[in-house]
Amino acid sequence: MKPLEQLLRPNILRLKPYSSARDEYSGEEGIFLDANENPFNAPYNRYPDPHQRKLKRVIGELKQCDPSSIFLGNGSDEAIDLVFRAFCRPGVDNVVSIDPTYGMYQVAAETNDIEVRKVLLTPDFELNTEAVLKAVDQQTKIIWLCSPNNPTGNCFHEADIKQLLTTFEGIVVLDEAYIDFAPGKSLLPQLSAYPNLVVLQTFSKAWGMAGIRLGMAFASPDIIQILSRIKYPYNLNVLTQQKAMELISKNKVATEDWIELLIAERLKMAEHLKQLPFVHHVYPSDANFLLLKTPDAKKIYNYLVERKIVIRDRSSVALCAGCLRITIGSPEENKALINQLSGLQ
Numbered sequence: 042m043k044p045l046e047q048l049l050r051p052n053i054l055r056l057k058p059y060s061s062a063r064d065e066y067s068g069e070e071g072i073f074l075d076a077n078e079n080p081f082n083a084p085y086n087r088y089p090d091p092h093q094r095k096l097k098r099v100i101g102e103l104k105q106c107d108p109s110s111i112f113l114g115n116g117s118d119e120a121i122d123l124v125f126r127a128f129c130r131p132g133v134d135n136v137v138s139i140d141p142t143y144g145m146y147q148v149a150a151e152t153n154d155i156e157v158r159k160v161l162l163t164p165d166f167e168l169n170t171e172a173v174l175k176a177v178d179q180q181t182k183i184i185w186l187c188s189p190n191n192p193t194g195n196c197f198h199e200a201d202i203k204q205l206l207t208t209f210e211g212i213v214v215l216d217e218a219y220i221d222f223a224p225g226k227s228l229l230p231q232l233s234a235y236p237n238l239v240v241l242q243t244f245s246k247a248w249g250m251a252g253i254r255l256g257m258a259f260a261s262p263d264i265i266q267i268l269s270r271i272k273y274p275y276n277l278n279v280l281t282q283q284k285a286m287e288l289i290s291k292n293k294v295a296t297e298d299w300i301e302l303l304i305a306e307r308l309k310m311a312e313h314l315k316q317l318p319f320v321h322h323v324y325p326s327d328a329n330f331l332l333l334k335t336p337d338a339k340k341i342y343n344y345l346v347e348r349k350i351v352i353r354d355r356s357s358v359a360l361c362a363g364c365l366r367i368t369i370g371s372p373e374e375n376k377a378l379i380n381q382l383s384g385l386q
């Protein structure tokens with residue numbers, strides 16, 4: 042890896058962060074006349090902890106990771122945007138991304154005026170590490186990976202990911218939004234072995250908390266410090282921080298049960314879908330969704346929407362002609378989908 046000073050945008054390296062009232066005094070007791078807050082309407086009158094200390098301790102324990110290696114954001118989307126802003130000079134630097142993958146990397150790149158060099162996965166959706174490395178040049182700051190990948194559903198080989206981590210001299214972001222549904226392991230326990238690795242995870246999927254917006258980035262303390270310096274000071278509101286701590290302790294066991302049930306439903310759904318004459322292929326999935334190939338994705342999508350069942354048409358995405366992506370729902374929801382599809386000729 043190149044030294045961080047060479048990878049970061051020079052203006053970010055120089056940046057002196059905003060110092061909030063709560064930065065200068067962080068005790069919990071006292072008469073607080075420092076932040077121009079309203080003394081009434083407690084507890085909502087107070088600004089949240091900008092460093093999210095309590096929540097990071099809880100998540101650190103959950104993930105077996107030191108709080109100094111954790112960034113928390115308003116969904117993973119915030120971390121994605123901040124990584125671009127920390128490392129990529131608009132109109133100058135570029136990133137390499139796989140294709141197909143999650144659309145937010147492209148959107149965040151475009152809003153920051155960063156070129157995305159897309160490298161096709163192999164026909165069976167594996168990483169083409171050689172092509173990824175070939176797309177890299179002096180201005181490439183980040184390689185974006187997603188495993189299990191959205192929308193293909195598969196995990197990449199750990200050896201392929203590690204080859205990129207050790208060969209590429211910039212930052213490798215590994216989005217593990219669906220890792221809880223995968224048989225393979227997270228790279229999180231190996232974080233300290235790869236100073237250029239940024240792992241993204243989220244509470245939106247396995248934990249069922251998409252509504253409270255809470256995403257995580259894990260990386261070396263040096264990288265985490267940079268992301269923390271450039272975020273909005275109060276990026277996580279009081280409600281999200283409180284609710285997350287409450288639900289993490291309340292749902293630890295339930296989450297394990299949900300994951301188990303959703304994986305069982307995924308297997309069942311795959312079997313049912315394979316029986317349908319217009320389903321040409323159900324791709325293996327390590328996530329909470331299935332990707333299937335059909336002769337006419339639009340027709341099936343419209344047929345289901347008319348029956349108030351909404352799935353995702355991915356047929357315009359690279360390597361995914363005719364493909365639909367179906368999220369695994371509750372057993373009742375999945376049954377309703379199969380029932381409706383059985384009526385389609």
Ligand SMILES: *Cc1c(COP(=O)(O)O)cnc(C)c1O
Nearest residue numbers: 116117118143191218243245256
């Ligand atoms: C759903 C998803 C996320 C989650 O994003 P949040 O902003 O945390 O809700 C992240 N990455 C991928 C690939 C996803 O599919």
